[in-house]
Amino acid sequence: MVSTIPISDRYRLKTSQLDMPPRLLLGPGPANVHPRVLAAMSTPPVGHLDPSFLTLMNEIQDLLRYAWQTDNELTIAVSGTGSAAMEATLANVIEPEDVVLVGVKGYFGHRLVDMASRYRAKVHKLMKPWGEVFSLEEIKTGLEKHRPAVLALVHAETSTGVRQPLEGIAELCRQYDCLLLVDTVTSLGGIPLFIDAWGIDLAYSCSQKGLGCPPGASPFTMSSRAVDKLHSRRTPVANWYLDMGLLTKYWGEERVYHHTAPINMNYGLCEALRLVAEEGLEQRWQRHQANAELLWRGLEELKLVSHVDQEFRLPTLTTVRIPEGVDGKAVARKLLDEYNLEIAGGLGELAGKVWRIGLMGYNSRPENVLLVLEALAQVLSRR
């Protein structure tokens, strides 16, 4: 008979209740969540085919359609983080040898390139310096040159703090007969976004930023044009878990088991989306804009320079240049250790050059802006 290894021998003894520090999360996400979302998540789970859960799934779909301003039938929450929903968009419409054009102007553009290549697309990149946006002319030139089946763009680049304008791009995509795929991870619930009016064919997002829920259930939507491409595939979707043909049998009328949905994540997402609807999208967008402007004015007073021109600056995520001679990592660490306040450093090309300050969802509030400005002022003055 094999005897169990006592917990104290091999593992560090952890038998007391979970105890995590009370952080204020003002980085690129996750953000703090509304107490109602946390309460919803601690509701005892029902079964994943329980009639009450199926009703909740329908409600999530309707609320997502509202948050995204779309009538797309295929609108669901993917079980997983934003990257899972990102992969779902690519996996369902790419077939080997399809040409995919990705607008790369930051870290997440590169991730799209990497993922699309793994589905054996012929991937071309449209490049732009980190902190800038693509013009319609540049996109038209890219479409003309590469004639892609899919154009993929990041609406809100979390690595740079840039908002890519999307108006007019779908018209170009129709002209060149290609699908428009958009990453809305740092835009949904925080800045104006109109899936149908802007002609977006595929979009994904996450739960942990503008929607104000922990990470783990990620919005996904697909237009009828994209669904047509899915239905006319010559090859099966090369990812079983994210195959919308299978997933819609669970989220749609048939209600066939596919995988066990993360029940409590969906409780949280549903409550977060109810909060979005209660507040109203326009009010929510205005709140994010007003609090971001308060932050930008305060940063200017601290003589800190924003990395992005105001016209294209994201209200959900601000990139601030780290002043000469300042150890950006050490400052962020002090904010965490002394103020329980999280901000982040730069990613990729902007590593060591900027701080990233997020004001997302429940966290986009004036008191949080004043707190981060005061804490930054104190830490910088003590150097």
Ligand SMILES: Cc1ncc(COP(=O)(O)O)c(C=O)c1O
């Ligand atoms: C723009 C963008 N796309 C995709 C992702 C990936 O999402 P996740 O980390 O939830 O998998 C992120 C995460 O921050 C992001 O900011």
